[in-house]
Structures are given as structure tokens and as C-alpha cells.
Amino acid sequence: MLNIEASYFIFAFVAVVGVLQVMAARHKLRGLSFIRDMRKPLPGYLLGAVLIVGTFGWFFSTQKGIFIPGPAGAQFLFLFSTASLCALVATLLLSTLIHHSPPLRGRGRSLRCQRVSFEGGQGELYTPPHRSPPWPAVCIVPSPVGGGWERIAADLAESGFVVLVAELSVSRYPEILTLLPEAVSYLSARDGVDHERIGAIGLDLGGDLTICAVTSDKRIKAAIALAPLIEEESARPGLRLLREMSYLQAVRWFRFLDGGGLLARLKSKQHAEKIGPQPFLAVYGEEDGLVSLARARQALGAAGELKFVGGEGHTSLFTSPTVASMVVQWFKEKL
Amino acid sequence: MPLDLGLFRLINGLAGRMGFLDAVMRLFVNEYFVPTTMSLILIALWFTGRERNQRAALQAAISLGLANLIVKLCNLVYFRPRPFAFHEVNLLFYRPSDSSMPSNPAAVGFSFATAVWLHNRRVGAVMYVLAALFAFARIYCGVHYPSDVAVGTLIGILSAYFVFKSGGFLEPLIALAIRIGRRLHLA
Numbered sequence: 045m046l047n048i049e050a051s052y053f054i055f056a057f058v059a060v061v062g063v064l065q066v067m068a069a070r071h072k073l074r075g076l077s078f079i080r081d082m083r084k085p086l087p088g089y090l091l092g093a094v095l096i097v098g099t100f101g102w103f104f105s106t107q108k109g110i111f112i113p114g115p116a117g118a119q120f121l122f123l124f125s126t127a128s129l130c131a132l133v134a135t136l137l138l139s140t141l142i143h144h145s146p147p148l149r150g151r152g153r154s155l156r157c158q159r160v161s162f163e164g165g166q167g168e169l170y171t172p173p174h175r176s177p178p179w180p181a182v183c184i185v186p187s188p189v190g191g192g193w194e195r196i197a198a199d200l201a202e203s204g205f206v207v208l209v210a211e212l213s214v215s216r217y218p219e220i221l222t223l224l225p226e227a228v229s230y231l232s233a234r235d236g237v238d239h240e241r242i243g244a245i246g247l248d249l250g251g252d253l254t255i256c257a258v259t260s261d262k263r264i265k266a267a268i269a270l271a272p273l274i275e276e277e278s279a280r281p282g283l284r285l286l287r288e289m290s291y292l293q294a295v296r297w298f299r300f301l302d303g304g305g306l307l308a309r310l311k312s313k314q315h316a317e318k319i320g321p322q323p324f325l326a327v328y329g330e331e332d333g334l335v336s337l338a339r340a341r342q343a344l345g346a347a348g349e350l351k352f353v354g355g356e357g358h359t360s361l362f363t364s365p366t367v368a369s370m371v372v373q374w375f376k377e378k379l
Numbered sequence: 380m381p382l383d384l385g386l387f388r389l390i391n392g393l394a395g396r397m398g399f400l401d402a403v404m405r406l407f408v409n410e411y412f413v414p415t416t417m418s419l420i421l422i423a424l425w426f427t428g429r430e431r432n433q434r435a436a437l438q439a440a441i442s443l444g445l446a447n448l449i450v451k452l453c454n455l456v457y458f459r460p461r462p463f464a465f466h467e468v469n470l471l472f473y474r475p476s477d478s479s480m481p482s483n484p485a486a487v488g489f490s491f492a493t494a495v496w497l498h499n500r501r502v503g504a505v506m507y508v509l510a511a512l513f514a515f516a517r518i519y520c521g522v523h524y525p526s527d528v529a530v531g532t533l534i535g536i537l538s539a540y541f542v543f544k545s546g547g548f549l550e551p552l553i554a555l556a557i558r559i560g561r562r563l564h565l566a
Contacts, residue, residue, distance in 0.1 A: 056415060063419050067426040075564075076426070096419075103411070110409040112473050117447060117483075120410065124418055132565075282561045283428040294564045 062095030075286030324348030489535030
């Protein structure tokens with residue numbers, strides 16, 4: 045039989061985890077939730093309620109120690125605070141594990157993929173499995189969140205595009221600006237690639253880098269930016285990041301962006317005004333938790349096409365099948 | 380104080396008549412149920428992501444500290460024996476040995492509830508109900524006089540109000556806590 049202090053610690057720990065699950069469901073905080081599919085809050089509410097009611101039921105029905113002198117106020121406060129802190133850390137770690145998606149690459153698809161190096165970077169190169177060269181090519185600049193590009197890369201490669209996913213390994217300015225032009229140089233020089241039909245697509249910060257590159261690099265014949273951040277304001281720290289990513293991803297993302305400093309230096313809003321004559325498409329999820337859609341409309345409305353996808357957030361946009369097929373179709377038309 | 384004793388007898392006289400009501404009061408009277416429930420509500424308020432709720436949670440924690448301090452100071456200068464020391468009571472709880480006046484549970488409950496109510500009326504109202512039940516259960520179960528609870532309630536409300544009104548004095552501390560929370564992506 046556990047003593048009252050240990051029992052209370054367990055009780056408070058489980059109750060706090062339950063409260064966090066309810067709040068994660070209520071406010072769609074992916075970084076706190078144990079439920080993978082967060083479109084409906086009910087499973088999160090149920091899980092939270094079961095944990096809270098269960099632990100209250102257990103503690104108050106089994107602990108006779110609550111009716112004898114127990115821990116003093118300070119000890120009670122210490123136990124509750126420690127249990128809350130442990131519950132928060134455990135919740136953040138467990139939700140990170142639950143929301144970590146294994147890469148899609150190669151899963152059930154006959155794609156040819158190889159690691160490649162080019163000046164100033166590295167990446168993964170996918171070549172179309174069924175068609176003969178020359179191939180159009182697309183360079184993908186991913187998000188610092190990591191992953192998310194796999195479906196788009198696979199769909200493009202299966203549709204006859206050579207796809208180079210350039211790794212975001214450098215976060216320093218202005219070095220980061222050379223990543224996409226160097227990747228395009230690599231693709232232009234590669235056998236089998238039709239260098240008159242090279243496009244670029246960037247996700248999140250990668251979208252901003254794409255906007256910056258497309259204004260000065262005319263070798264890019266068409267470009268898509270998926271949820272570009274556009275302005276420093278989009279990289280504010282806070283709980284809102286947990287709506288879009290796990291806690292560890294949020295920490296890495298925020299550090300990569302230098303707390304918004306990188307966006308301030310990139311000035312993608314000013315670059316967006318100069319886009320053309322290449323075709324350009326920007327896509328946002330209607331439930332984007334990081335970027336103000338009104339401001340995005342204002343910044344990118346004149347740059348090219350601007351589309352909004354219902355039911356998607358900032359990062360869920362990247363893995364959406366609707367967006368992947370939209371991207372493939374758009375590049376087929378424009379390249 | 381005949382009124383105080385009369386009221387005590389009226390409320391405590393209900394104990395032992397209805398098993399269900401006794402069970403409910405025994406749940407509310409202990410030092411675990413209401414304080415833990417209120418603390419969980421504060422955590423929930425924090426994770427709404429709204430600054431006014433986060434301020435409520437922080438001010439509730441500070442109010443609790445202040446209310447506790449005032450109760451301890453009162454205990455140093457004045458000791459009032461518990462009702463069971465001199466009267467026949469229906470005792471549904473253990474026999475606390477500290478001073479009956481002022482009621483610390485009432486001070487705790489009402490400091491929490493007032494701090495929240497000053498920022499969020501709806502949640503504050505729920506917390507007032509919990510605080511009132513906590514205080515009532517202490518009389519029902521025979522461990523406090525109504526006047527103990529009244530003074531504890533006053534201490535709790537005034538502590539929270541003082542913390543709320545002393546914006547300039549505590550503001551840097553509260554702003555710093557929220558800023559650190561934001562920086563850690565937890566506020």
C-alpha cells in the first residue's frame with residue numbers, strides 16, 4: 045500500500061495529464077495531445093475525462109489517509125507542483141513520439157532515390173521510375189520542422205519529374221540564400237534533366253527561400269510556396285506553435301528561425317512584390333496557426349495565384365493529398 | 380457569540396442525518412479535493428493561451444501565498460479552540476490541533492476564486508461554488524465555527540483583491556513569468 049504522499053503524487057500526475065488532454069483537444073494543441081487525428085475534439089475530451097475521473101475515483105475511494113492529518117500546506121504544494129511539472133514533461137515527450145511520422149519515402153512505391161551532394165548542400169534525388177529522359181525537374185526546399193515533403197516528392201517523381209529535396213542544413217544569413225540556386229545549378233547540370241523546365245517548391249521557411257530565389261534566378265521557370273512565413277510576426281514564440289508541431293519540433297523550428305530574425309533579414313514580403321514573369325502559386329491552409337491569412341493575402345495577392353485549402357493548418361498542409369495532387373497538376377501545366 | 384454558536388449548531392446539526400450528504404461533505408471537507416480541483420482549473424486556464432487567464436492563474440498563486448501568510452500571522456497572535464474542544468459536535472473529520480480562527484481552507488478557496496473571478500467571471504463563479512462548499516463543509520463536519528469561515532473568506536477575498544489592485548508592484552513579476560512561458564512555447 046502506497047503512503048499518502050506517493051498516492052497523492054500519482055493522483056495529481058494523472059489528473060494534470062488528463063487536464064492537458066482536455067485542453068489539447070479544446071484548443072487543438074497537437075504538441076500536447078496523445079490523439080493523432082485532431083480534427084475532432086471528442087476523443088481528446090474522452091481520454092482527458094477518463095484520466096481525471098479515474099484518478100479522482102481511485103484516490104478518494106481508496107485513500108483513508110485523507111481523513112487523518114496529512115501533508116502540511118508547503119508539502120502539499122511541493123507535491124502538486126512536482127507532479128504537475130513531471131506530467132507536463134511526460135505529456136510533451138509522449139505527444140512528440142505519438143505525432144512523429146515515419147517518412148513516406150519508398151513506402152509501397154517503386155521510386156529511385158539517391159543521396160547527392162552539390163556545392164553548398166546535400167539532398168535526396170528522386171528520378172521518375174517509368175519515363176525516359178529528358179525529364180522536367182522540381183527542387184523542394186523543406187521546412188525546418190523536418191519532413192512533410194515526402195508525399196509531394198513521391199507524387200512528383202511518379203508523375204515524371206526529377207525531384208531534388210535540398211536539405212536545410214545552414215540557417216545563417218546570407219548563406220541560406222544560396223541553397224536553392226545551387227540546387228538548381230546541380231539539376232541543370234545533371235544528365236537527363238530538361239534544364240528549360242526546372243521548378244521549385246518551398247514549404248514554410250522553404251517557401252520564403254523560394255520567393256527570394258525566384259525573383260533573381262530566371263532558371264526557375266515556375267515556383268510554389270506552401271505556407272511561406274512572409275514576416276517576422278509569424279515566428280513569434282508561444283503556445284500557438286504547439287497547434288502546428290510537437291514541442292521538440294517547435295524548439296528546433298524557433299531556434300532555426302533565430303526567433304524571427306532570419307525572416308526579418310530575408311525580407312520575403314519585399315521579394316514577393318518583384319515576382320515575375322515566372323508563374324507563381326502560394327498555398328495556405330485555412331486553419332494556419334502561424335501566419336495571418338489576411339497579411340498573406342496582402343503580401344502575395346499580386347505575386348501570382350493564391351489558394352487556400354480548407355481544414356488544413358500550417359504544417360498539415362504539406363502532407364495533404366489534396367495539396368500534393370494540386371502541386372503535381374500545377375507543375376504539369378506550368379513546366 | 381451566541382449567533383455564531385447557534386449557526387454552527389444549525390449547520391453541524393445536519394450531519395449524521397443523511398448518509399449521502401455526509402459522504403458529499405466528507406469529500407469536500409478534506410484538504411485534497413477542493414485545492415487540487417482548483418489547482419487543476421488554474422492549469423487549464425493557463426493552457427487556454429489567453430493572457431488574461433494566465434494572469435488569473437498567476438495572481439491566484441500569489442494570492443494563495445498572501446492569504447496563507449496572513450492566516451499564519453493571525454495564528455501567532457490569536458488562538459481559538461476548535462468547536463469540538465468545548466461543545467458536543469457531530470464530528471465527521473479528524474481533530475485539527477491548530478487555531479480555529481481564521482479558517483485557512485476558506486482563505487485558500489476564496490483567494491483562488493476571487494483571483495480568477497476578477498479576470499474570468501464564468502470560471503470564477505465555478506470556483507466560488509467550490510470555495511463555498513469547501514467552507515460550508517468545514518462547519519458541517521464540525522471543525523470550524525461560521526465566524527472562522529467568515530474571517531477566512533474575508534482574508535482570501537482581500538488578498539486576491541490586493542494582488543489584483545497592486546498591478547504596478549507585482550506586474551513585472553507576472554509579465555516576466557508570462558514572457559518566460561512564451562519563450563518556452565508554453566504560454
